Amino acid sequence: MEHPHAVIVGAGIGGLTAAVALHRAGWRVTVLERAASLEPVGAAISLAPNAQRALDVIGLGDEVRALAAWQGDGGLRAPGGRWLSRTDSQAAARRFGGPLALLHRATLAGLLSAHLPDGALRTGRAASLTDPGAADRPALVATSDGEIEADLVVGADGIHSAVRRTLFPGHPGPAYTGFTTWRVVIPALEQPFAPHETWGRGRLWGTQPLKDGRIYAYAAALAPAGSRAPDDEKAELRRRFGDWHAPVPGILAAITPEDVLRHDVHHMTVPLPAYHRGRTALLGDAAHAMAPTLGQGGNQAVEDAVVLAHHLTQGRPNPSSALAAYTRDRLPRTTGIVRRSARTARLAMLTGVPAVAARDLGITAVSRLAPSALLRGFDGIADWRPPVRTYAAQTERTNHMPREAQ
Template identity: 45%
Template sequence: MGGTAVVVGGGIGGLAAAIGLRRIGWEVRVVERAPVLQDAGAGISLAANGLRALDELGVGEAVRSAARGQYSGGTRTPAGGWLTRMDGALLEEAVGTPIVGIPRATLHRLLREALPPDALPIGFDAGSVRQTAPGTVRVEDGRGEALEADLVVAADGIGSRIRSGLFPAHPGPVHSGSTVLRALTEETVDLRTDFELTWGRGAEFGHIAFRDGRAEWHAVLSLPAGTRFPDPLAELRRRFHDWHDPIPALLDATRPDAVLHHDIGELRTPLPSYAVGRIALLGDAAHAMTPHLGQGACQALEDAVTLAAALATAPTTDVALARYDAERRPRSQAVARAARQAGRMGQQLSHPVAVTLRNTAMRLTPSRAATRMILRHHAWTPPRLR
């Protein structure tokens, strides 16, 4: 079964969906409102489920070559004590691959390069998406331009206008209670671990080491939505000046204008369906989650492969979309709930007694038990596209 598709949104999920659809013989166009597709963003960790999805899309080898495996590190206290140690080799033995760290811009570029240039219209603001006839969807922008296709994939992010149009009674995204500041270092940093998280009271600082010696760092703070700082880097130096190394060094290796600041939102109320007519919702448009499990991009990649596989094997597009919804909604919404809980027990925890109890429990948890908990989300086998 082949057809035509318009993917709305040129982020990781949208590009992955386009690659998957092209691999099963569909004609695809990705429309993006931005006038230029820029390689922006900080860093990202990809677990086994995300890497296996990329393998099925044909870009896994390129991503692994550009990424750095996360074999060492773990979770620490602000004073530097270890709560848990990462055993990347044990995880690799269990699922066949370590978690890897890669600049988001590099991942985005590798996905974009897997598509022909004419499949990537930019400056097209998909303001209206509607069914015009049985089996036909029309996508219009604000200037009167329009595209028609057999399928529209809504990969337009947490603020998805397509989702709002399909589910007008849904409350939409809400503030999670946290805000994140992140950046890539301009200089190389002497790091002794591949990945770390440090949990304080209502605050988290983490880093991901990259292959070229630079690193991504992020600081997550429990703050009201809209909180902003005149000098974000100076504010972080004030808050984290007495936290363990290499946190001060990471901040010192960063340009002030490189710091990105975003409130963390989520779709706390689950959607009743990821498919309406010939429109499929994917990634953050379907299940925006907090970043506390590092699964947002991985779940979008799972969506992309599952959608393509359903369309490749189902007798009709309608049957394929029903299958996609049935397979993806329970898993992705369960991961979103787990991510929310991880944040409440991790970065957002602030009461001193509760923090002490959590830290004690983490120190007493055996490494293999911790690995089994991780495998609940990482151990996913993709459907075959070829």
């Protein structure tokens, strides 16, 4: 009997996870990526325990957990260096059942693509959805090599998704958050530091270690959409963050302008009516782009992929009914996280002196009275578990067991 065929448009983290999950579930998969090579932009990705448990389902959770580098203290700081809130890696692991793993996106993409069959990933292949399909007909995807029929199409083509526009042409799409971001990965510094995020007035900075010794740094600031530095982005970062606490000046001194990635941030303030139509599903930023302030964009794409594959293997009569179940599972959860991310962004990007002072004082007071307050902000997010009864991972079996099986 011929295996059903899934075409995934986009080879980002969500698209690759969906391809691996569907392949392991017995589907024939084709991943179409517009870029000429699989070189993910975005520097690094933080995978919380919720995404790690999703990756357990396809056998990659332990490999990702082994890359966790945060040990000891960390937390939230003010630009002068004062700690507003502190936590530690062990407390986070105890609360959510696993560590926070930060790794380069290229590393994760490599782990995922290595589990695909030869020929499944096709780079340099722009694709467009010409028919989303229905219960009684396949979906159709147009490429430069001709049209492809598919039992399922997965739109994993990012924030400005063409697949989404085809499915929901009347939807307004993503809106600008009001702030832009910079990201950079540099070699290790001689000066040790505690992992941190620092909030200022309409600006934030984060410095995090990678397992291989490199450092991932990111920044965000309020700025008009589409604006760019008059000289270069390193100079812009020095203007905005050059007088902040260590290790920020050292990082700025170590980078070159070519190291810096800058992107405006958009999010889906108006939820889609569904994450599917016919035989076509959306996942990740194509479905629910969110501000990065909770670090959940990539994590939710990984969750989407595993839940999608789960529903497609539950014996439903056709993919259309499975996709309706996928929407019922994912739309409420991701809409809630989009809104929580937006609220956190508004708090981080306050500009008025009294408002910022009150924010910092409140964070400090709450953290002293309830040391776990910062972690509680991830309750209902990082403690998520996939809708399956077994995992591929062999370690921490009890912590990762689904609630219904405990």
